[in-house]
Amino acid sequence: MPGRWRAYYQRWHAATLSEMDPRLVGLMPELERFVPPAKVVDKMTYSALGAPELMPLVTRSGCVIVSGAETDVCVLSSLMGLIDLGLRTIVVADAVCSSSDQGHEYLLTLFSERYALQVEVAEADDVIEAWRR
CATH class of the missing domain: 3.40.50.850 (Isochorismatase-like)
Structure with missing residues (x-):
């Protein structure tokens, strides 16, 4: 990301998709069944x-x-x-x-x-x- 976002993501790197467990940011199973047609x-x-x-x-x-x-x-x-x-x-x-x-x-x-x-x-x-x- 450009500008000040770079410092933000460096500070909060543990909260980025590259470091987080994907299960923590994925949809709950009750909602997953709607994708597709819904989009994430x-x-x-x-x-x-x-x-x-x-x-x-x-x-x-x-x-x-x-x-x-x-x-x-x-x-x-x-x-x-x-x-x-x-x-x-x-x-x-x-x-x-x-x-x-x-x-x-x-x-x-x-x-x-x-x-x-x-x-x-x-x-x-x-x-x-x-x-x-």
């Missing part, structure tokens, strides 16, 4: 939109359901990009987490209140139920 896209930046192959999938769908680790870093970065694109965006509250409980809780509140016209916050069971309908 690896990202190298905070925002998932930094993965060029993701952009056509996201813009074609018109709706993005967001889950992930580090609510106050990667999820936030991806979410702001999705807001900029004007896409319907749903954050699954019980499918995001962070190493900072305070940051996590603050951002879920921020998404629900400040960005309420651009972001929906829902629980996984509610998303799955709506999908089934």
Whole structure:
């Protein structure tokens, strides 16, 4: 990666795909059965939109359901990009987490209140139920 990303990846080298146990970043068996037709896209930046192959999938769908680790870093970065694109965006509250409980809780509140016209916050069971309908 260019610029300051190089120092970042040197510092956090143990968290790179080349050093991690692939089972730690793979999909759970319950989700693996959906690939294909679903696609798995690896990202190298905070925002998932930094993965060029993701952009056509996201813009074609018109709706993005967001889950992930580090609510106050990667999820936030991806979410702001999705807001900029004007896409319907749903954050699954019980499918995001962070190493900072305070940051996590603050951002879920921020998404629900400040960005309420651009972001929906829902629980996984509610998303799955709506999908089934």
